Amino acid sequence: MLNLPMDLRFDELMIKTKFDFLMQLSHLQLLGFVVAVLVIYVLRSRKPKGCLDPENFKEFKLVKKTQLTHNASKFRFALPKPTSIFGLPVGQHIVCRGQDREGKEVVRPYTPITLDSDLGFFELVVKMYPNGRMSHHFREMKEGEYLPVKGPKGRFKYKVGQGRAFGMIAGGSGITPMFQLTRGILENPKDKTNMNLIYANVTVNDILLKSVSPSFERMTFSLKTNQEDTLSAPLLVEELDNFAVKFPNRFKVYYVLSQPPETWNGGIGHVSKEMIQTHCPAPASDIQILRCGPPGMNKAMATHLEALGYDSKMQFEF
Numbered sequence: 001m002l003n004l005p006m007d008l009r010f011d012e013l014m015i016k017t018k019f020d021f022l023m024q025l026s027h028l029q030l031l032g033f034v035v036a037v038l039v040i041y042v043l044r045s046r047k048p049k050g051c052l053d054p055e056n057f058k059e060f061k062l063v064k065k066t067q068l069t070h071n072a073s074k075f076r077f078a079l080p081k082p083t084s085i086f087g088l089p090v091g092q093h094i095v096c097r098g099q100d101r102e103g104k105e106v107v108r109p110y111t112p113i114t115l116d117s118d119l120g121f122f123e124l125v126v127k128m129y130p131n132g133r134m135s136h137h138f139r140e141m142k143e144g145e146y147l148p149v150k151g152p153k154g155r156f157k158y159k160v161g162q163g164r165a166f167g168m169i170a171g172g173s174g175i176t177p178m179f180q181l182t183r184g185i186l187e188n189p190k191d192k193t194n195m196n197l198i199y200a201n202v203t204v205n206d207i208l209l210k211s212v213s214p215s216f217e218r219m220t221f222s223l224k225t226n227q228e229d230t231l232s233a234p235l236l237v238e239e240l241d242n243f244a245v246k247f248p249n250r251f252k253v254y255y256v257l258s259q260p261p262e263t264w265n266g267g268i269g270h271v272s273k274e275m276i277q278t279h280c281p282a283p284a285s286d287i288q289i290l291r292c293g294p295p296g297m298n299k300a301m302a303t304h305l306e307a308l309g310y311d312s313k314m315q316f317e318f
């Protein structure tokens, strides 16, 4: 029993009671109390565990399939709980398993366009090729079915402030790692990295994630920004153009089409050395040019970048 003086106010009494309580514990009890407090502190400060396993495939349910273009769709997969975190670091990808037309197993890498700030789900944008093996699996996949996924995977490790700027050269579905990284950077108020994207496609209808048509679901996420980039409205996740409008000093996009429409004010043809010179940061030790596209384009870009004086440390191919 504690001996408490009767002339104390209630708040004083509470403090004294707690203090006396600690004083009256044995050394062993005190040690137990300190350990319990430490365990609670460590558990609370630990990063929440993601849903991915780098070694074993885990299955995720397809909850929504949305057609974006004539050959690309967006797939939303549910995580186990609405509050679950996927656990994919910015710049990394996952590996998906499916079956080709002949029923043979096929495994391919994909980069989600969502981040760990999107709780309870992740999304893929997939371009499907007529004879593509995994393309067949995604084309056939129905809502309610499960996709085996493992990860995170990838050589690209992003750290806030690792450089001043990124130049990004993407072709077709190669936009997904650029989009994910751009979102990760713009969503982090501590990150001041600038980005210049060159995005190449065949026709205007092949451009992915450019802007949201009224029929597409509008998904928003809240964004804390610095003063320079004050947002008047929530950012729409699926708009490259919106990034450019909301962050004009941080993100610029230059579209290139090999078969442009009659009126077109972007680039025409293939991505050239001159386009890179005009639209990407000049060679420097604090910049990097990232590229992701079909093999032929990646090879051509590597040749251009070398000719322009970008050394191997200034280049990265996803």
Ligand SMILES: Cc1cc2nc3c(=O)[nH]c(=O)nc-3n(C[C@H](O)[C@H](O)[C@H](O)COP(=O)(O)OP(=O)(O)OC[C@H]3O[C@@H](n4cnc5c(N)ncnc54)[C@H](O)[C@@H]3O)c2cc1C
Pocket (backbone or CB within 6 Å): 093, 106, 108, 109, 110, 111, 112, 124, 125, 126, 127, 128, 129, 131, 132, 133, 134, 135, 136, 172, 173, 176, 177, 293, 294, 295, 318
């Ligand atoms: C790190 C990484 C991340 C990726 N993320 C995505 C993503 O988010 N979304 C996405 O759609 N794809 C992504 N890809 C590409 C994806 O992994 C597959 O290569 C693509 O889906 C085609 O697979 P497939 O089995 O259908 O085609 P395959 O059976 O492998 O190929 C069949 C034919 O399709 C054509 N083809 C295949 N791949 C390409 C290509 N990339 N460009 C042009 N033609 C091609 C070729 O003509 C080829 O002969 C990523 C690739 C990598 C390396």
